[in-house]
Amino acid sequence: MKEIILYITEDGIYYFFCIFIAWYLSQRGFEVKFIKDYKLIKKCLKNNNIIIPYGIEQQELFFKSKIYNILDNKSDCYKFLEKYMDILKETKINLINSYTKDYIKNREINLKKKFILKPNTGRGSKGILFLDDYIYNLINKYPDHQIQDIINNECGYELSCVCKNGKIISHICIKTTIVKRSFISYIKGISGIVCYKKNLLEFAKRILKNIKYNGFIEFEFIEDNKKIYLMECNARISGWVNNEYFFEKIIIPYIKEFYNINLQTNLINSNNNNIIMSDIQSRFNLIKSTLLNFENLENITNKTEFGLTYLMNLI
DSSP states (O other): OOEEEEEOOSOHHHHHHHHHHHHHHHHTTOEEEEEOOHHHHHHHHHTTOEEEEOSHHHHHHHHTOSHHHHHHSHHHHHHHHGGGHHHHHHTTEEEOOEEOHHHHHHSOTTOEEEEEEEETTOOTTTTOEEEEEEHHHHHHHOTTEEEEOOOOOSEEEEEEEEEETTEEEEEEEEEEEEEEEEEETTEEEEEEEEEOOHHHHHHHHHHHHHTTOOEEEEEEEEEETTEEEEEEEEOSOOGGGGSHHHHHHHHHHHHHHHHOOOOOOOOSOTTOSOOEEOOHHHHHHHHHHHHHHSTTHHHHHTTSTTOHHHHHHHO
């Protein structure tokens, strides 16, 4: 039986998603171990273990590149993508108007209206602010935030890809809607339907090819008045990995391509574009059975903010 190492982050919320990966892998006959120490990962590489890096820092160390933190920082990501305005224009992807110190130097500092402020390295909706003030005040008061115009969110799209040397091995695009309930204060429930958006995929293909990207990435878009805007990038495996369809479309192709293992997909129809993805309630229902069935889980979660007891109390 082949052993898989999940190279994981210290952050408790990501244990939550890694548990699903471990569960699905165990159902496919793999032995799964969780490791946080990169020194141990290097030993595993010598032993020819299959390693799945979960998290931005983990991908940066594993694939030896600085691009992951650049893309994950909202302001840095926008600055980086400005180099590829031709790709943005040709694929009809827009960047949201953003305000930095350069804006203060070159334009009207007395602009006053309501803005959205997002922590550059924030997670989900945690720390997002909506403030009505002069742009000069906001830029100086919140230097670690990305300050943008507010866009009406008619719908969203989340495009997840797994890549090798800049080539997309597999991808999945999900049209999302917000579920108005929350089990954890900064995680809002999201449900979605698998869809196909040609321009989103073309944008991702060209950007990722240019930077010879390796590993996992998620692009988040919003649509308003028939215009699509890039909201942010997450240089890691998406939280949609709780869903078996997503797992089969992203994790299995990674194992097959990077480790040359002949795995058959369990998808009945991999081209089905009407699959409904689970919302947050379904995630918690599934994690209940996961926690009850996965051996030694207490050792994985008891030192994190989302310990086994805490998770069980949420059900």
